[in-house]
Amino acid sequence: MPPCLLLASTVLFRKHRGGGRTLVRSAALAHPAARPEQVKPQLEEKEGKTFDVFTAVEFKTQVVAGTNYFIKVHVGNDEFVHLRVFRSLPHENRPLSLHSYQSSKTRHDELAFF
Numbered sequence: 511m512p513p514c515l516l517l518a519s520t521v522l523f524r525k526h527r528g529g530g531r532t533l534v535r536s537a538a539l540a541h542p543a544a545r546p547e548q549v550k551p552q553l554e555e556k557e558g559k560t561f562d563v564f565t566a567v568e569f570k571t572q573v574v575a576g577t578n579y580f581i582k583v584h585v586g587n588d589e590f591v592h593l594r595v596f597r598s599l600p601h602e603n604r605p606l607s608l609h610s611y612q613s614s615k616t617r618h619d620e621l622a623f624f
Contacts, residue, residue: 546583549595552608561585570621575599578609582621590615594624 546553550564563586572578579595592612598604612624 546581546593546595548606549593549608553591553593553611556608556611557613567617568621570623572623576602578623580621580623582615582619584617588616590617590619592619592621592624 546564546566550561554560563584565584567582567584567590569579569581572580576596576598579593579597581593581595583591583593585591592615594609594611596607596609610624
């Protein structure tokens with residue numbers, strides 16, 4: 511197989527592989543599941559406070575038995591939180607769930623998988 515076709519097939523395979531991760535993307539391009547408004551009440555309950563500002567800045571995805579969305583969210587002033595939101599497979603028909611989160615983040619903190 512010519513090297514260029516081998517490389518192209520490898521990239522395509524990795525893109526759709528379970529557990530595969532994407533690069534950081536702008537939240538403006540996000541799938542609705544990567545928009546954090548649906549899990550805001552879950553975070554507010556866990557943190558014991560409300561957020562007047564709650565704006566997604568960027569996100570990454572990880573394909574598992576569903577999709578994990580890692581989302582950097584601006585919550586006011588210079589404060590950010592990183593969310594791990596799980597979207598189940600379509601046939602399961604479950605709402606988005608806040609799997610975990612990291613608080614006390616800054617705009618420059620890398621959005622990592624956790």
